[in-house]
Amino acid sequence: MHDIRLIRDNPQAFDTALARKGLEPHAATITALDEARRALTTRQQEVQARRNDLSKQVGQAKAAKDEDRAQALMTEVASLKAELETLTLSQGAADEALRDALAALPNLPADDVPEGKDEDDNQLVHMRGTLPDFTFEPQEHDAFAPALGLDFETGALLAGARFTLVRGHAARLARALGQFMLDTLTSEHGYEEVNPPLLVRDDAMFGTGQLPKFAEDLFRTTDGRWLIPTAEVSLTNIVREQILPAEVLPLRFTALTPCFRSEAGAAGRDTRGYIRQHQFDKVEMVSITAPEASEAEHERMTAAAEGILHALGLPFRRMKLCAGDMGFSAARTYDLEVWLPGQGRYREISSCSTCTDFQARRMNARYRNADGKPAFVHTLNGSGLAVGRTLVAVLENYQQEDGSVAVPTALQPYLRGLNKLEPA
Known part of the structure; x- marks a missing residue:
């Protein structure tokens, strides 16, 4: 607002x-x-x-x-x-x-946000990691991952298009990824782990900017609640209708939750594979800060997400989104895009945004500043990371010619030392 x-x-x-x-x-x-x-x-x-x-x-x-x-x-x-x-x-x-x-009006872009209309005008900030060098033609994950447990057919049979049954090795790897992300964010970056509601009221959706503009992209229950499209909704609204003491800031929250999106405006995009689903898991980061600290917090949050990609050995790049490609509530957004060798291109795996006081005004979330007067906090959110897309990235970057997948070193303790996933 x-x-x-x-x-x-x-x-x-x-x-x-x-x-x-x-x-x-x-x-x-x-x-x-x-x-x-x-x-x-x-x-x-x-x-x-x-x-x-x-x-x-x-x-x-x-x-x-x-x-x-x-x-x-x-x-x-x-x-x-x-x-x-x-x-x-x-x-x-x-x-x-x-x-x-x-x-109905979106947040205004920060002064340093590049001009532009769409993703073609986004600005490369940096690239990290080395692209894998295969001795064979790398495949897209949907070609070999079914043998590892990505069961697209049964998922569609149970729930329809863009639902996947994840089983066996793929389920174990996804669980390991989520746990690794949470452990990294809580132990190394000071985020408090939260297990939030997956169903929220209208006010919570309004507070983070999903309502009223994006109602058609959401799932609503028969009793009038909404399935969260991201844990950003639950985590950011923790401070709604509050006046916080300045000394408690910054607050940093993280959660691993299922997310639900109807994808009403995404017809024909990524209909194959596990990239764009109606239900997916994601580790979310949310920060609540004083206004003067939000710039540094945005860099800190994005670096935390980058650290997870680095630990997994996944090549990626950071993009600063142009004004026309940013989300509704964002004043500045960095997208992290991971290399997918099967597709031969980078794909978004994390989006980290500062929303300044835009969401805080919608939630009436404030703190007492130095002179004791209430002022609106700044809110930030980011993916740390999207578990499903990270699963795809691991599968494609660590695929072997025989259809197996090497397990990144950082994940092996979560899989009891297993270093390779063999196809069933």
Whole structure:
């Protein structure tokens, strides 16, 4: 959510920032709604003040036994009361109209975010790791992973397209990956492990920006709750409606959860394999910081995700997303893209974003700053990592010519020393 005062004070700058995300100007509409709301507030105050004054005069007239004047004043007081009731209804509608207009607009890009419309305009920050050198033609995971336990056919039979039954070696490897990620983030990077609800209310989805814009991309239950598309929703909303002591910041949370996405806008994309699923596991990172600390926290969070890729021996690159390719709540986003030799290209495996105070305003999440006054916190989130895509990356980068897969050294303790997965 945006600070209406910033739009009011500098509408041109607001529209210029929206244009960087490919949006039409909205400042004039927002300020008109704001002016109408403020005019109603002013009129309410005037009517209430007049009513209070007349009420005193009624008492004075009655004390003076001037019944005619008292009756005339009481009639006017009643008229003002009726007007106040009408104004209150109008004020509520005006508040809601302004809130809805603001809620529909994305966060503004940070000044250092590159210009651009889509992924072709994203900026390479750095590349890490060495691409594997195969003595054979590497395959995509869906060609050899079924023999290791990625059962696409049974998953589709049970639940439909974009569901996979993971069994045997693949299930063990996925469990090892999730555990390794959690252990790394908690023991090396100071994240607190959380086991959050997978079902949340409307307010939680609104707080992190999934609602109202992305309702069609979500799964809703019959009792009106939502299946989380990412643990970001549950973890970030831990601080909703709170005023935190400054000394507890930063807060860092992590969770390994299933995630559920309808992928309504992704028809025809990655219909094969395990890249884009309706249900998948992901380790999420969330940080809650004071505003002055969020820049450094963004770098810290992204480096934590990179450290996991480095430990797994997976080549990757960091991309800074352009303004037109960023998510709704993000002010700046780094995508980590892992090399998939079967596809011969890099694919996103983690997205780390700073949302500044955008989500905090939607959640009313604040802290007491140095002068003791409440101020909005900054929120950040990132994948550390997407387990399914990391599983695919391990399978493709460590595949052997005979269909087996070497186990990265970092994962072998989680598999009781097993160093190779053999096809069934």
